Amino acid sequence: MTSVNPDTGKTLTVLGIETSCDETASAVVTGPTDRQVLSNVIRSQIDEHSEFGGVVPEIAARAHIEILDHIVREAMESAGCGWDDIDAVAATAGPGLIGGVIVGFMTAKAIAMAAGKPIIGVNHLEGHALTARLTDDVEFPFLLLLVSGGHSQFLLVRGVGDYERLGTTIDDAIGEAFDKTAKLLGLPYPGGPNVERLAKSGDAARFPLPRPLLDRPNLDMSFAGLKTAVRTQAKKLEPVDDQTVADLCAGFQLAVSDVLAARTRSALALFRERHPDCPPVIVVAGGVAANQQIRSSLLAAAEEAGARFVAPPMSLCTDNAAMIAWAGIENLALGPVDDMQLSPRPRWPLDSENSGVLGSGKKGAKV
Ligand code: KG4
Numbered sequence: 251m252t253s254v255n256p257d258t259g260k261t262l263t264v265l266g267i268e269t270s271c272d273e274t275a276s277a278v279v280t281g282p283t284d285r286q287v288l289s290n291v292i293r294s295q296i297d298e299h300s301e302f303g304g305v306v307p308e309i310a311a312r313a314h315i316e317i318l319d320h321i322v323r324e325a326m327e328s329a330g331c332g333w334d335d336i337d338a339v340a341a342t343a344g345p346g347l348i349g350g351v352i353v354g355f356m357t358a359k360a361i362a363m364a365a366g367k368p369i370i371g372v373n374h375l376e377g378h379a380l381t382a383r384l385t386d387d388v389e390f391p392f393l394l395l396l397v398s399g400g401h402s403q404f405l406l407v408r409g410v411g412d413y414e415r416l417g418t419t420i421d422d423a424i425g426e427a428f429d430k431t432a433k434l435l436g437l438p439y440p441g442g443p444n445v446e447r448l449a450k451s452g453d454a455a456r457f458p459l460p461r462p463l464l465d466r467p468n469l470d471m472s473f474a475g476l477k478t479a480v481r482t483q484a485k486k487l488e489p490v491d492d493q494t495v496a497d498l499c500a501g502f503q504l505a506v507s508d509v510l511a512a513r514t515r516s517a518l519a520l521f522r523e524r525h526p527d528c529p530p531v532i533v534v535a536g537g538v539a540a541n542q543q544i545r546s547s548l549l550a551a552a553e554e555a556g557a558r559f560v561a562p563p564m565s566l567c568t569d570n571a572a573m574i575a576w577a578g579i580e581n582l583a584l585g586p587v588d589d590m591q592l593s594p595r596p597r598w599p600l601d602s603e604n605s606g607v608l609g610s611g612k613k614g615a616k617v
């Protein structure tokens with residue numbers, strides 16, 4: 251199949267770079283019509299951070315510096331590409347841990363300048379938001395539920411660059427709540443997979459845990475209180491035995507699943523109100539989407555509402571550079587981009603009109 255970009259008359263090939271958290275990643279992707287991931291190289295820093303129970307920004311930035319050039323070379327080589335073969339360099343310019351973002355975006359600018367290619371500064375959240383259009387045939391508008399270590403939000407994705415945040419966490423991101431809950435129960439980082447593993451042998455009904463904010467009509471969420479409720483129960487029974495840890499993991503996971511399913515039902519109802527003529531689609535992205543119980547309750551909520559449920563493969567759901575390259579392609583397909591003057595941004599809400607949930611001060615919204 252020959253695929254043609256209507257604007258430039260050719261398929262675009264973009265090199266992507268992602269360094270906003272604890273993955274150093276680079277990828278080469280083509281599109282917008284002939285959608286192919288030619289390479290997708292990711293190096294996780296989990297080993298560097300695990301002894302601290304979470305990501306240490308300074309360690310992350312240094313680790314990105316040490317390895318990024320090798321990762322980019324590997325991505326180019328395994329895609330079989332030379333600099334002449336790529337049309338642009340796309341890199342995460344925010345939001346994220348600013349040290350890492352600076353390393354990635356400045357490296358990308360240097361490559362773009364040396365190779366004489368345009369640079370595209372990609373919003374990391376836009377990368378997550380548009381991934382389903384790389385992996386599945388998803389048309390605008392659609393709903394996105396982003397559930398990662400840094401973000402928990404429902405977004406209405408109306409088009410490239412056209413997002414409306416419908417609801418967000420007002421405190422901890424869900425992955426963060428999993429990680430903190432795991433830590434207080436003595437489980438290693440990253441907490442999510444460990445909580446899920448232990449929850450399998452736990453009794454979710456043993457401890458009454460809250461479903462925060464579900465009495466409110468909007469789509470916002472809160473997870474800090476749930477984590478504190480786990481801590482309170484654990485403290486009462488100190489020293490906690492293995493079965494108690496498993497029961498608390500199961501109770502916590504069920505509470506999160508219930509909250510997400512309820513909010514998904516409301517988000518889909520809102521989608522139908524806004525776009526009565528469009529088939530409802532909900533896309534899930536972020537590391538927490540790996541959780542089987544959460545996935546099944548989201549799928550059930552979507553089926554109940556007659557909506558299509560799309561979960562990109564896990565390797566493209568968690569942080570990666572293919573999504574950044576793809577977001578670059580989607581932007582470039584709309585016309586020329588030159589972000590050489592753009593500065594890396596620690597905070598960069600996708601929806602600028604609706605960004606005041608956590609700290610609407612000089613730096614913008616946190617989540
Ligand atoms: O998207 P991601 O890889 O990185 C960012 O945070 O951007 O997400 C990582 C988060 C961590 O907080 C991790 O604990 C959580 O996703 N996670 C899970 C599971 N696997 C990863 N949470 C719940 N259940 C899981 N199976």
Ligand code: ZN
Pocket residue numbers: 374378398536568569
């Ligand atoms: Zn992410």
